[in-house]
Amino acid sequence: MKKTIAVIIAVLGFAFLSLKVSGPGDSSIGVDHTLRSFKTGVDDFIKTNEQLYVAIDGINADSASVLTARKALKDCRRSYKRIAFFTSYFFPSETRFYNGAPKFEVEEPTLELVEPMGLQQIEALLFEDDVLAGKSDLLVQSEAMLTSAKDMHALLFGIKINDAQILESVRIELIRITTLYISGYDAPMLKSGITETLEATNALQNVLKPYFNANPELGKPLEKLLSGSEIYLNAHQDFDSFDRMQFLTRFALPIQKEFGDFVSKLGLVINTTPYLNYEAPHIYSRNALKNWDDHGTDSVQKKALVDLGRTLFFDKSLSGNASTSCATCHQPGNYFADQLQKSPSLVRDSVLRRNTPTLMYAVWQHSQFWDGRVANLQDQIHNVFLNPLEMNGNAAELNGNVLQKEEYKKLINTSFPGKNVQDLGISEASEALAAFVKQLGTMDSxxxxxxxxxxxxxxxxxxxxxxxxxxxxxxxxxxxxxxxxxxxxxxxxxxxxxxxxxxxxxxxxxxxxxxxxxxxxxxxxxxxxxxxxxxxxxxxxxxxxxxxxxxxxxxxxxxxxxxxxxxxxxxxxxxxxxxxxxxxxxxxxxxxxxxxxxxxxxxxxxxxxxxxx
Structure with missing residues (x-):
């Protein structure tokens, strides 16, 4: 156990010494205030970790001792949520230790295992059938958390931050509140998600004070929404009965929109994320994410590529025996599924191994197939095309049998300008089909x-x-x-x-x-x-x-x-x-x-x- 703690501390210690954050801009409206608030929050986090350790050490055969430990964990989690926006943004690797998932994580492609650790793992152990039997593991987890918390001030050594970064960390925390905190994602058994949401909201309101003070008229709408949100959260703290829809539509989503407008008018927008689109009003907007599987830059070319993919989607000549198209299993009338337990394969009297899922919203994943064995839509299409059970296509014959059809000529010329039709093959066909599948999902429900x-x-x-x-x-x-x-x-x-x-x-x-x-x-x-x-x-x-x-x-x-x-x-x-x-x-x-x-x-x-x- 001591060895486990020592390894964790050594890794974190290295991060403390090597970290340096910097970014564009030199404004400093709220930097000093944010750093002071973080330091105060860390002090409170250390205190609640100390109390948690004492409570866990006191667990005995009396069930009341377990309830005391659970309450201490709730307090510790609330104190963490006051600094979570900052640690998650500036120290993501350390955050994984403090609040990682309570399960073994597999790091791919190295296949290294990451042990469950931190607040979520402590929660899982505190809700086991026999908590006392797991007391030693709880003490190991709690001691590691406490040691790490005491070293958190060292995270600030050599750090350089600016207002744009602070405001982006707030923006991301607003998404976290809207999607994870209110669902109880990281405290499903404690059911403390609403009180934690209140703590996080209070923390953001505090961090934004200097920006509101410097721009009082500009910040009024946002400040009013945040205050209203805090009042609402204070009055409705029961997890199961909490009206999430009302909270979202009255406060959380309008706050995201107002925050985006506020930061934009301040001229402090930066986007260090690969997928979030800050021009979207809120996370439920149709354009909330950048489309990482985009095709082409020219709108005419893009439309032609989608139209080409649409036509190919229904073309049975893609399959080896010209009997099957993509639409055979992914039927538009059935929302691009087929309502069968498992689809028939090309081998007589047999079915495919797994259920055929809808293609709608398929692009919004980082892996494809039920087991996630390929990274993107194009690889998935390539795989299905060549699979002898699904389409049994022939890459060598694709050009002559399909792509050189007269009906495809105009679409191909527009989709792939400068390329000879004779040179096109599975790569281009997959690209076109992926472009079509990418736009299956209208979010108009x-x-x-x-x-x-x-x-x-x-x-x-x-x-x-x-x-x-x-x-x-x-x-x-x-x-x-x-x-x-x-x-x-x-x-x-x-x-x-x-x-x-x-x-x-x-x-x-x-x-x-x-x-x-x-x-x-x-x-x-x-x-x-x-x-x-x-x-x-x-x-x-x-x-x-x-x-x-x-x-x-x-x-x-x-x-x-x-x-x-x-x-x-x-x-x-x-x-x-x-x-x-x-x-x-x-x-x-x-x-x-x-x-x-x-x-x-x-x-x-x-x-x-x-x-x-």
Whole structure:
């Protein structure tokens, strides 16, 4: 145990000595104030870590001692959220230690394991069935946290920051509040997400004071919204009953918009992130993220590329026996799925290994296929084209059999100016198909209309369903806004995989664990056994059946599966399930409300969007 702590401290100590942050600009409206606030926050974090260690050391056979430790952890987490915006932005590697996920993380491609550590791991241990048995592990975690907290002041050694960086750290924290904190993402069992949201909001209000003081008229709308948010959060602190929709539409999303306008008028906008689009009003805006799979720069060329991809999508001559197109399995009328448990393969009387997912919003992932085995849409298309079970295409014959068709001539010339048709092949075909797939996802569902201001777009029960989805039911801790998939906020630079313990069928009285090992087939790490990508639930009401094997026929069965605690909750032998095995205790009406919310995520019909030929 001591060795583990020593290694952690040594690594952090190296970071302290080597860190130096700098950026453009030389303004200093709030730098001194922010640094003073951070130092004060660190002092409080040290104090609450000391109290947490004492509480953990005092755990005994009396259950009251465990409750005391849990309360100390809540206090420690609240104090951390006062400085989280700063540590997450300026010291991201250290933040991973303080508040990392309570599971083993696999670093790819080196396949190094990162042990669970920090506040989330302490929470997990404090909610084990036999907490006393894990006391020694708790003490190791708490001692490491306390030692690290005491060294946090050293993080400021040699640091150089500016106002633009501070304001960007605030902007990113606002996204974190909107997408993660209110869902209880990093404290699912403590259910302290709303009180932590209040602490984070108070911290941001404090950091922004110098900017408001220097620009009183300009800052009034934002300051008023932040104050209103604090009042609302103070008055509504119960996690399960918290009205997230009201909080978002009245405060959180307007705050993001006003903040963007405020920083822009100050001339202090910087964007160090690869995917966030600061020109978008808020994170639920359709243009909230930069499209990292963009094609071309010229709008005429881009349109031609999409049109070429659309035409290829329905062309059966892409397949080896000219019997199958992309649309055979990804049917526009079925929201680019096929409503089958598993699609037929090209081999007679056989089916594909996994369920055919929708292509809508597929671009908003950092990996493709259920096991995430390729990095982008083009690689996925290439893989499907050559797969003997799916399309059995022939790369050598693609040019002559498909791309030199007269109907493609004009589109190809516009899409690939300066290239000879004879030189085109799978790379260009994949690029065109990816361009088409990229724009499948309109974000025009009733939910999107409601968030955009149409208060009649959702029923009260659909609003209730959203609140449950992002709260008590914990769906939003894996299906992250705004695409409700595995794209992790606030930077959206990671697509997560989860181990759920999915059964072979939906008879939960006699469950049987599916034998598909998922990502483990790619990387032989035990923590990847049964790991699959989390798909979008946008349009889920139209894309049954569900899960990687299509085993759950209805949304009601999906909700029931999660309500029971996944495979482990069904007593299946799931060794490293990332989903909590604890029952959610949803009532029948609550489950129905969640389904009603999922139905509200249905976009307008694809055939009305000119997706079919």
């Amino acid at each position: 009733p939910f999107d209309q409601y968030v955009a201001g149409d208060q009649t777009a959702l029923t009260d029960r659909q609003v209730s369903g959203f609140n449950l989805f992002m709260g008590k039911a914990q769906c939003g801790t894996c299906h992250f806004p705004p695409f409700f998939n595995s794209l992790l906020p606030p930077l959206f630079d990671i697509s997560e995989v989860e181990v759920l313990g999915v059964p072979v069928h939906d008879d939960f009285e006699k469950p049987e664990l599916d034998a598909d090992l998922g990502r483990f087939d790619l990387y032989k790490m035990r923590y990847y056994k049964g790991a699959f990508k989390t798909p979008t639930v946008r349009n889920a009401a139209k894309t049954a059946p569900y899960m990687h094997n299509g085993s759950l026929k209805t949304l009601a069965k999906v909700i029931d599966f999660y309500n029971k605690g996944g495979g482990k909750g069904l007593k299946l032998p799931v060794e490293d399930q990332t989903l909590s095995a604890n029952a959610l205790n949803l009532t029948e009406r609550e489950s129905e409300d969640i389904i009603l919310f999922l139905e509200s995520l249905t976009d307008s019909k694809p055939e009305n969007q000119n997706f079919s030929n």
